[in-house]
Amino acid sequence: MARVVVLGTGTGVGKTYVSTTFVRELARAGAASVLGLKPVESGVSDDPAGTDAQLLADASFHVKPPTPLRRHSFREPVSPHLAARAAGTTIKVADLVEWVVTNEDDCPLPYVTTLISQYSRWSVIETAGGAFSPLSDTTTCADLAEALEPCLWMLVGRDALGTLHDVAATTRALKRVPDVVVLSAPEAPDASTGTNANEMLRLGLAARVIELSRGGSRPLANLATRWMTKHSRDDSPPTKS
Numbered sequence: 625m626a627r628v629v630v631l632g633t634g635t636g637v638g639k640t641y642v643s644t645t646f647v648r649e650l651a652r653a654g655a656a657s658v659l660g661l662k663p664v665e666s667g668v669s670d671d672p673a674g675t676d677a678q679l680l681a682d683a684s685f686h687v688k689p690p691t692p693l694r695r696h697s698f699r700e701p702v703s704p705h706l707a708a709r710a711a712g713t714t715i716k717v718a719d720l721v722e723w724v725v726t727n728e729d730d731c732p733l734p735y736v737t738t739l740i741s742q743y744s745r746w747s748v749i750e751t752a753g754g755a756f757s758p759l760s761d762t763t764t765c766a767d768l769a770e771a772l773e774p775c776l777w778m779l780v781g782r783d784a785l786g787t788l789h790d791v792a793a794t795t796r797a798l799k800r801v802p803d804v805v806v807l808s809a810p811e812a813p814d815a816s817t818g819t820n821a822n823e824m825l826r827l828g829l830a831a832r833v834i835e836l837s838r839g840g841s842r843p844l845a846n847l848a849t850r851w852m853t854k855h856s857r858d859d860s861p862p863t864k865s
């Protein structure tokens with residue numbers, strides 16, 4: 625099983641758009657199964673349609689939907705640690721890891737996996753809010769990403785003014801460099817949109833930066849093919865891109 629953890633420079637930056645698109649592109653690139661997961665989600669109403677967990681389940685390929693759909697689901701649209709506190713519970717990173725692994729293990733193992741390394745199983749895990757959004761008083765989404773190692777880290781930010789700071793601050797604070805930074809185009813582009821990826825490379829903020837246009841998928845399709853070729857070895861998850 626090859627695992628991708630999707631982190632954000634903040635909330636609403638495009639993590640779900642990027643995650644669901646990448647899940648579909650992995651399937652298109654030849655993955656035997658792709659499981660999209662959202663372990664913690666707040667702001668969840670009675671109608672599951674359109675929630676991050678449901679969108680990821682809908683995009684998933686050749687897998688059962690996770691049970692339950694999320695490990696922690698909260699109605700209040702606030703930080704997970706605040707929502708958990710209001711609900712009288714505590715989010716534990718170890719529980720989230722166990723929930724992810726259990727659902728990954730629940731995926732069928734196609735017989736071709738052992739024969740053709742390109743046909744392998746992938747999971748894509750969207751974290752909540754920004755990389756350092758608190759899950760509890762002492763843990764953040766970055767701790768979850770670390771606990772889910774070995775895996776590939778995808779950091780999503782906006783392709784807009786301020787992103788040079790946001791990506792620099794996030795990558796510096798993370799324990800290791802993300803395997804890829806994905807800049808998702810905002811609804812209203814600004815003067816920096818389209819320039820930020822090159823600038824990040826020039827400043828040495830990241831080794832690989834992908835620009836995603838509004839409604840775009842092509843760069844993620846290319847990445848899916850690249851990672852499939854490089855990392856698709858069942859039970860030997862990737863450590864480096």
Ligand SMILES: Nc1ncnc2c1ncn2[C@@H]1O[C@H](COP(=O)(O)OP(=O)(O)OP(=O)(O)O)[C@@H](O)[C@H]1O
Pocket residue numbers: 632634635636637638639640641642676752753754808809836837838839840
């Ligand atoms: N490249 C893009 N093309 C089209 N729509 C996009 C793109 N990036 C983001 N969006 C849209 O912008 C909105 C916010 O993005 P999204 O929900 O993916 O952010 P998020 O980081 O997952 O937010 P949250 O922190 O709430 O999980 C959504 O309506 C999403 O569909």
Ligand SMILES: [Mg+2]
Pocket residue numbers: 639640641676750
């Ligand atoms: Mg989301």
